Amino acid sequence: EPEVTQTPSHQVTQMGQEVILRCVPISNHLYFYWYRQILGQKVEFLVSFYNNEISEKSEIFDDQFSVERPDGSNFTLKIRSTKLEDSAMYFCASSEMTGEAFFGQGTRLTVV
């Protein structure tokens, strides 16, 4: 069964460092998303991506964040200068034009 895969599963980084979180969406999906969940809190929308551009982004997705689809399969989230409050589980998801989004297993980002 096709699935969304995310790497790494856990990333520890120093405050101020750049991190890149990687995702391989389901191959025939057209829409891609990043979400995050701070421990014990709700799953928060960060950004959606369609047709090689950002479709929608939340107020959390400020200039420190960027997304890219560098080739036909990968979808990345970059945080330029990490802060302590960026520590969270980051989930990538993908969907067809309508219907449910399928989520990856997540990357746990720990900023120290």
Place this chain on the structure above:
Amino acid sequence: DQQVKQNSPSLSVQEGRISILNCDYTNSMFDYFLWYKKYPAEGPTFLISISSIKDKNEDGRFTVFLNKSAKHLSLHIVPSQPGDSAVYFCAIQSGTYKYIFGTGTRLKVLA
């Protein structure tokens, strides 16, 4: 941003009984509703969905009910099993490009 609310943070149910999880939303323009199940340190897993043209959708032990006039969504699990213990999120597809999640309800099914 409280467009989607799950007012019960937790629920305990005996094995074999019915679990009912509730969700309220604010915007009557929403037209596609989903339930996800989430285990710790894993991504949300899609369970079941319903579009606004229906008021009920069933898949095995899971049934979702939609009451558009009340802007209320519920998930029924019957019979409940210990493996159903997880956090359940309702989600709403807002436009084409975003899913808005509720705060989640932690379900514990007691053996």
